[in-house]
Amino acid sequence: MQRSNLYIVVFSAILTIVLGGLLSGTSVVLKPLQDKQVELDTKKKILGAVMDISNIEDANEILALYDKRVTSTVVDINGEPMATDAKGNPLVAEKIDFQKNHNKFKKDVESRPYPVFMYMKEDGSGVDAYIFPMFGAGLWDWISGFVAVDSDLNTVRGVAFDHKSETPGLGARITDEAVKARFVGKKLYDASGTLQSVNMIKGEKGEPLDDHHIDGMSGATLTGKGLNAMLMDYFGYYGAYIDKVKAVNEPVAQVVEPATEVEEETAE
Amino acid sequence: MSTETLEQAIVKEPAEPLLSKRRKKFITDPLNDDNPITIQVLGICSALAVTVKMEPTLVMSIAVLFVIVFSNLIISLMRDIIPGRVRIIVQLAIVATLVTLVSEVLKAYLFDMYKVLGAFVGLIITNCIVMGRLEAFAMANKAYDSVLDGLGSGFGYAWIILTVAFFRELFGSGTVFDVPVYATLSEWTGGLVNIQTNGLMVDSIGAFMVLGILIWVQRTQNGYVEH
Numbered sequence: 001m002q003r004s005n006l007y008i009v010v011f012s013a014i015l016t017i018v019l020g021g022l023l024s025g026t027s028v029v030l031k032p033l034q035d036k037q038v039e040l041d042t043k044k045k046i047l048g049a050v051m052d053i054s055n056i057e058d059a060n061e062i063l064a065l066y067d068k069r070v071t072s073t074v075v076d077i078n079g080e081p082m083a084t085d086a087k088g089n090p091l092v093a094e095k096i097d098f099q100k101n102h103n104k105f106k107k108d109v110e111s112r113p114y115p116v117f118m119y120m121k122e123d124g125s126g127v128d129a130y131i132f133p134m135f136g137a138g139l140w141d142w143i144s145g146f147v148a149v150d151s152d153l154n155t156v157r158g159v160a161f162d163h164k165s166e167t168p169g170l171g172a173r174i175t176d177e178a179v180k181a182r183f184v185g186k187k188l189y190d191a192s193g194t195l196q197s198v199n200m201i202k203g204e205k206g207e208p209l210d211d212h213h214i215d216g217m218s219g220a221t222l223t224g225k226g227l228n229a230m231l232m233d234y235f236g237y238y239g240a241y242i243d244k245v246k247a248v249n250e251p252v253a254q255v256v257e258p259a260t261e262v263e264e265e266t267a268e
Numbered sequence: 269m270s271t272e273t274l275e276q277a278i279v280k281e282p283a284e285p286l287l288s289k290r291r292k293k294f295i296t297d298p299l300n301d302d303n304p305i306t307i308q309v310l311g312i313c314s315a316l317a318v319t320v321k322m323e324p325t326l327v328m329s330i331a332v333l334f335v336i337v338f339s340n341l342i343i344s345l346m347r348d349i350i351p352g353r354v355r356i357i358v359q360l361a362i363v364a365t366l367v368t369l370v371s372e373v374l375k376a377y378l379f380d381m382y383k384v385l386g387a388f389v390g391l392i393i394t395n396c397i398v399m400g401r402l403e404a405f406a407m408a409n410k411a412y413d414s415v416l417d418g419l420g421s422g423f424g425y426a427w428i429i430l431t432v433a434f435f436r437e438l439f440g441s442g443t444v445f446d447v448p449v450y451a452t453l454s455e456w457t458g459g460l461v462n463i464q465t466n467g468l469m470v471d472s473i474g475a476f477m478v479l480g481i482l483i484w485v486q487r488t489q490n491g492y493v494e495h
Contacts, residue, residue: 023368026368037375
């Protein structure tokens with residue numbers, strides 16, 4: 001059936017308005033729910049790095065637990081607290097989109113804000129573990145992680161990784177409990193205080209390894225490499241902050257190291 | 269779209285039963301003889317992409333079913349006022365709106381699924397089954413028939429991808445709906461039966477193989493003549 005041009009134009013206009021209205025309406029109605037889901041997802045990952053929360057089903061319980069046990073801060077590359085971003089907007093650690101920041105400040109790691117989460121002791125008397133979010137590249141797409149470190153800022157307490165599209169059964173195993181458990185108890189710094197990070201080896205040997213190496217994932221060497229690079233990079237970025245906290249905790253033991261760490265940073 | 273069989277003009281009957289023989293065929297045909305995936309070979313892309321595990325596949329099936337049924341219904345209701353020259357764009361706009369709705373709802377209520385399916389839900393827009401049914405059926409048929417046709421095609425799509433997902437998850441990850449089958453088997457038999465998972469199955473190649481075997485079985489059953 002041939003219709004006049006006017007009919008077609010009016011029809012299209014009305015259709016666009018109706019559909020557009022419907023979509024924006026839904027978006028407005030569902031926005032708070034979606035925001036809560038995103039928030040819950042982030043907080044689940046943060047808590048997941050220090051404890052097993054897989055048996056907590058209730059969303060509010062997780063949020064309550066988070067509010068009770070976790071505090072957060074944002075620091076810059078020098079370990080100084082960062083209250084606002086470049087435009088002067090206040091920074092909230094939980095709200096920082098570190099995927100966006102990772103890409104935005106790829107060449108300019110000095111300006112990137114670094115959120116740090118602190119898991120407090122049950123009685124609130126001090127920090128039980130520090131949780132550092134990080135971001136990197138896997139084989140196919142991005143990978144991200146929350147690495148929890150004991151209050152000595154050296155021993156890994158636990159990790160939680162996420163990925164976009166690593167191969168299931170191969171690289172995607174970074175989210176498996178068995179693989180994540182390999183990180184627990186490993187050390188970030190060697191005896192001289194140099195950052196060694198935790199490195200996944202190539203292949204799956206099943207042999208005991210030293211403090212800075214863990215067994216790899218068979219068939220997923222490139223994902224493992226991405227993981228190693230992510231850990232090394234980000235613990236480098238967090239280095240100044242870690243040294244600062246260490247210096248406060250044990251003022252005598254740490255005198256020389258901060259200087260060397262900072263030099264490494266600028267050389268990067 | 270050459271494989272599509274265009275529906276003939278429908279003869280008016282005064283009071284056709286809600287599920288007459290003709291209408292039943294709308295639902296049963298796409299399940300087997302006229303299956304959108306195995307016979308018409310449409311919607312293959314998502315059949316390959318989302319079928320690594322059962323759970324996301326189920327969510328995807330429901331999403332596609334929803335989009336097919338409602339776009340069929342809406343287009344069928346609007347078929348007399350849609351200008352012929354812009355009909356494809358109108359269909360696309362309706363489908364895109366429905367898909368966006370599904371995606372938003374998933375994000376709000378099933379965030380974990382949204383993370384897994386994210387891009388693929390958006391790609392329902394380009395799922396040839398949806399557009400194919402709109403163009404071939406809903407544009408020329410009454411609303412109720414179109415809904416039935418949508419249900420038929422949706423279920424036809426769903427059962428195939430669920431079957432593919434079942435085998436891929438079982439062989440590839442050793443689980444079904446994330447219930448560890450292989451591990452349990454090995455436990456029961458005291459490690460006697462210790463099956464290794466097949467990495468090929470989690471790759472798209474696995475989907476091609478399962479789908480190929482499914483088509484083979486189906487054609488052997490139904491008898492197939494090359495046209």
